[in-house]
Amino acid sequence: xxxxxxxxxxxxxxxxxxxxxxxxxxxxxxxxxxxxxxxxxxxxxxxxxxxxxxxxxxxxxxxxxxxxxxxxxxxxxxxxxxxxxxxxxxxxxxxxxxxxxxxxxxxxxxxxxxxxxxxxxxxxxxxxxxxxxxxxxxxxxxxxxxxxxxxxxxxxxxxxxxxxxxxxxxxxxxxxxxxxxxxxxxxxxxxxxxxxxxxxxx
Amino acid sequence: xxxxxxxxxxxxxxxxxxxxxxxxxxxxxxxxxxxxxxxxxxxxxxxxxxxxxxxxxxxxxxxxxxxxxxxxxxxxxxxxxxxxxxxxxxxxxxxxxxxxxxxxxxxxxxxxxxxxxxxxxxxxxxxxxxxxxxxxxxxxxxxxxxxxxxxxxxxxxxxxxxxxxxxxxxxxxxxxxxxxxxxxxxxxxxxxxxxxxxxxxxxxxxxxxxxxxxxxxxxxxxxxxxxxxxxxxxxxxxxxxxxxxxxxxxxxxxxxxxxxxxxxxxxxxxxxxxxxxxxxxxxxxxxxxxxxxxxxxxxxxxxxxxxxxxxxxxxxxxxxxxxxxxxxxxxxxxxxxxxxxxxxxxxxxxxxxxxxxxxxxxxxxxxxxxxxxxxxxxxxxxxxxxxxxxxxx
Numbered sequence: 186x187x188x189x190x191x192x193x194x195x196x197x198x199x200x201x202x203x204x205x206x207x208x209x210x211x212x213x214x215x216x217x218x219x220x221x222x223x224x225x226x227x228x229x230x231x232x233x234x235x236x237x238x239x240x241x242x243x244x245x246x247x248x249x250x251x252x253x254x255x256x257x258x259x260x261x262x263x264x265x266x267x268x269x270x271x272x273x274x275x276x277x278x279x280x281x282x283x284x285x286x287x288x289x290x291x292x293x294x295x296x297x298x299x300x301x302x303x304x305x306x307x308x309x310x311x312x313x314x315x316x317x318x319x320x321x322x323x324x325x326x327x328x329x330x331x332x333x334x335x336x337x338x339x340x341x342x343x344x345x346x347x348x349x350x351x352x353x354x355x356x357x358x359x360x361x362x363x364x365x366x367x368x369x370x371x372x373x374x375x376x377x378x379x380x381x382x383x384x385x386x387x
Numbered sequence: 388x389x390x391x392x393x394x395x396x397x398x399x400x401x402x403x404x405x406x407x408x409x410x411x412x413x414x415x416x417x418x419x420x421x422x423x424x425x426x427x428x429x430x431x432x433x434x435x436x437x438x439x440x441x442x443x444x445x446x447x448x449x450x451x452x453x454x455x456x457x458x459x460x461x462x463x464x465x466x467x468x469x470x471x472x473x474x475x476x477x478x479x480x481x482x483x484x485x486x487x488x489x490x491x492x493x494x495x496x497x498x499x500x501x502x503x504x505x506x507x508x509x510x511x512x513x514x515x516x517x518x519x520x521x522x523x524x525x526x527x528x529x530x531x532x533x534x535x536x537x538x539x540x541x542x543x544x545x546x547x548x549x550x551x552x553x554x555x556x557x558x559x560x561x562x563x564x565x566x567x568x569x570x571x572x573x574x575x576x577x578x579x580x581x582x583x584x585x586x587x588x589x590x591x592x593x594x595x596x597x598x599x600x601x602x603x604x605x606x607x608x609x610x611x612x613x614x615x616x617x618x619x620x621x622x623x624x625x626x627x628x629x630x631x632x633x634x635x636x637x638x639x640x641x642x643x644x645x646x647x648x649x650x651x652x653x654x655x656x657x658x659x660x661x662x663x664x665x666x667x668x669x670x671x672x673x674x675x676x677x678x679x680x681x682x683x684x685x686x687x688x689x690x691x692x693x694x695x696x697x698x699x700x701x702x703x704x705x706x707x708x709x710x711x712x713x714x715x716x717x718x719x720x721x722x723x724x725x726x727x728x729x730x731x732x733x734x735x736x737x738x739x740x741x742x743x744x745x746x747x748x749x750x751x752x753x754x755x756x757x758x759x760x761x762x763x764x765x766x767x768x769x770x771x772x773x774x775x776x777x778x779x780x
């Protein structure tokens with residue numbers, strides 16, 4: 186079974202939100218995946234700041250991201266004027282209509298540099314469409330389902346996706362539930378608490 | 388394009404920035420230096436006399452170890468409990484400071500979640516009792532008995548004080564591990580109500596006594612109090628709180644009746660008596676014996692005698708109580724990164740799309756994967772399950 190293709194027909198850089206970084210780290214195959222994607226992959230400085238605040242809670246995602254940056258797999262960018270305007274609109278206001286800094290900056294940066302934002306959450310995607318409709322969106326699961334990534338991972342793809350689901354509790358877009366279920370298999374699926382019970386079975 | 392920041396009240400923004408700076412104990416000069424402005428500029432920003440620029444808020448959020456969204460989203464609650472604890476000038480400033488920051492953070496997180504979800508916590512606070520001139524112990528005894536009646540508790544033993552504070556009185560009670568010298572903290576805030584933090588590292592019986600002690604501070608409407616090992620009876624409020632907790636947990640007449648039953652035919656107070664009595668009232672062995680001394684049921688110095696003569700051990704307690712030995716049932720929940728109520732509120736806000744994962748992680752000060760576990764475990768249906776039975780009210 187092949188994953189549904191939700192990749193936009195755009196050749197811009199990929200902008201990773203903190204959630205996508207955590208999912209890639211959880212998969213244990215971040216370098217292989219990023220290398221296979223070939224195009225430039227970028228994070229906003231605010232995403233690094235958000236992950237660094239998690240260090241106090243014992244998370245290593247900031248360190249792993251710094252390693253990816255140092256090895257040249259990921260670039261980092263500060264927001265310019267266009268990005269800052271989006272950032273401001275998405276961080277200041279009512280709780281229901283705003284996002285955390287990293288999420289807002291990722292959308293702002295994507296608009297500014299013509300990138301594709303990797304956003305998993307329903308709320309983040311809704312506000313991205315409202316605030317920056319020109320920004321194409323994909324989810325973390327799309328990174329795993331990209332044809333070049335599947336080719337690079339070969340038979341390991343099931344294990345890598347399973348680790349992201351288990352270690353990082355990755356959310357999966359509803360459009361990809363069937364693919365993930367067939368990939369991971371019924372036994373391991375039961376262990377993936379981030380998936381709806383209807384998918385996990387049991 | 389109109390700046391969103393410019394539409395906010397500068398006084399409001401300034402106040403939030405001041406509270407955030409004080410929370411990380413930075414001086415105005417340090418904050419000003421860090422963002423490259425004069426101290427007078429920072430003062431003007433905090434006082435609302437100068438509008439802050441977006442790049443300045445971004446820089447300040449970074450050095451205050453928070454985010455722009457946490458500082459400036461509308462429903463965020465910016466509680467200011469820390470300065471009032473610092474004014475108490477305890478001899479464990481670091482331990483108390485950390486505990487006060489934790490209480491501040493848990494209470495404001497819960498308040499914001501309530502605001503976002505449009506909920507209001509029911510408060511059923513007992514009538515205020517001023518501490519009057521004269522013997523505070525007599526007042527405390529009277530007030531504790533009145534409160535028991537007011538709560539409909541009668542005169543029997545109370546096994547779980549915390550549940551009464553949370554469910555009947557509507558206090559915000561958090562049980563978290565604290566430095567061993569701190570038993571608990573109490574704060575009363577106009578916006579957040581009465582809040583209490585109790586040391587999870589202490590035993591259930593000791594936590595009961597701490598909760599009853601802090602309840603006394605709600606009765607007398609103190610604004611902040613730390614109960615630690617430096618707390619002593621020199622201060623009238625503390626003398627009142629100690630006496631209140633003893634009377635609340637072991638009302639005189641009930642304690643006398645139970646003592647008479649337990650010691651019928653005996654000539655001495657034995658370890659078995661103490662263990663049974665402490666178990667019955669849900670208090671520590673020392674607490675029980677000291678109350679007996681106070682009620683003149685045994686001579687003063689009885690507890691000291693036990694201490695000098697091998698004390699009363701946990702092993703002896705296990706032998707006496709056997710299967711009746713209660714489990715320390717708060718142990719597991721205290722190890723969780725947040726409280727059950729906070730987790731449920733967070734899950735509801737996330738499911739309704741009101742707060743994102745990033746916002747919740749920042750609000751609860753936990754990392755994203757921990758948050759995902761909390762959101763997903765809090766709801767056995769999984770991340771997007773919505774087929775569970777619907778609530779009718």
